[in-house]
Amino acid sequence: xxxxxxxxxxxxxxxxxxxxxxxxxxxxAKQARENAYAPYSNFLVGCSILLENGEIFSGNNQENAAFPxxxxxxxxxxxWVAANFPNEKIKKIFIVGGPKEFNAKxxxxxxxxxxxQSLMEYETxxxxxxxxxxxxxxxxxxxxxxxxxxLPFYFDATFL
Numbered sequence: 775x776x777x778x779x780x781x782x783x784x785x786x787x788x789x790x791x792x793x794x795x796x797x798x799x800x801x802x803a804k805q806a807r808e809n810a811y812a813p814y815s816n817f818l819v820g821c822s823i824l825l826e827n828g829e830i831f832s833g834n835n836q837e838n839a840a841f842p843x844x845x846x847x848x849x850x851x852x853x854w855v856a857a858n859f860p861n862e863k864i865k866k867i868f869i870v871g872g873p874k875e876f877n878a879k880x881x882x883x884x885x886x887x888x889x890x891q892s893l894m895e896y897e898t899x900x901x902x903x904x905x906x907x908x909x910x911x912x913x914x915x916x917x918x919x920x921x922x923x924x925l926p927f928y929f930d931a932t933f934l
Contacts, residue, residue: 781923786915799824799868800909802832807870807911810834810847819847819871819883823855826863831855835871847871848889852896863900867893872910880910890925897921898930 786792789800799822807820814837822832833851837844848869855864871883885893885908897904903920918924 779926781926782919783923784917786917788913789909789915792915795824795866796868796907796915799830799866799907800870800915802830803868803870803909804911806832806834806847806851811836812874813837814839814841816874817871818874819869821847821851821870822868823851823864824866825855825859826865829859846886846889848885849892852893856896863902864896864904866905866907869906869908870911871908876911878912880912882909882914882916884908884916884924887925890921891929894921894925894928894930898928
């Protein structure tokens with residue numbers, strides 16, 4: 775039996791179509807991107823996270839000459855948030871990524887597979903969807919209403 779998977783998402787042609795809080799998260803992710811340590815790939819990624827209490831935290835990718843010892847922006851940010859605010863729900867995550875040298879042709883950059891799985895862990899833990907936005911520096915934005923939209927066959931503790 776063949777089944778199809780459908781993904782619902784919103785597309786924003788530019789950040790002017792975002793709400794005020796979404797614009798703030800976009801700007802914070804862009805700022806975090808500027809501080810990424812990516813001397814090997816020259817691919818900079820920033821991530822901002824909005825907590826239920828209204829606080830916003832950010833992170834960026836950190837590379838290492840001893841691959842794969844680096845860490846993506848999404849996991850840098852979410853692991854820090856989880857370590858410091860273990861009981862606070864995550865409402866929104868915004869990711870901005872792309873080559874160091876901006877190219878207007880770069881499409882919105884989604885999280886890698888490892889980050890999708892890590893983000894899914896926290897969505898499952900809080901038993902509530904997390905709005906996920908991703909973009910490049912070209913101002914286009916994609917939004918999904920759950921990490922499950924990007925990782926429909928996710929692995930979680932129910933398999934253990």
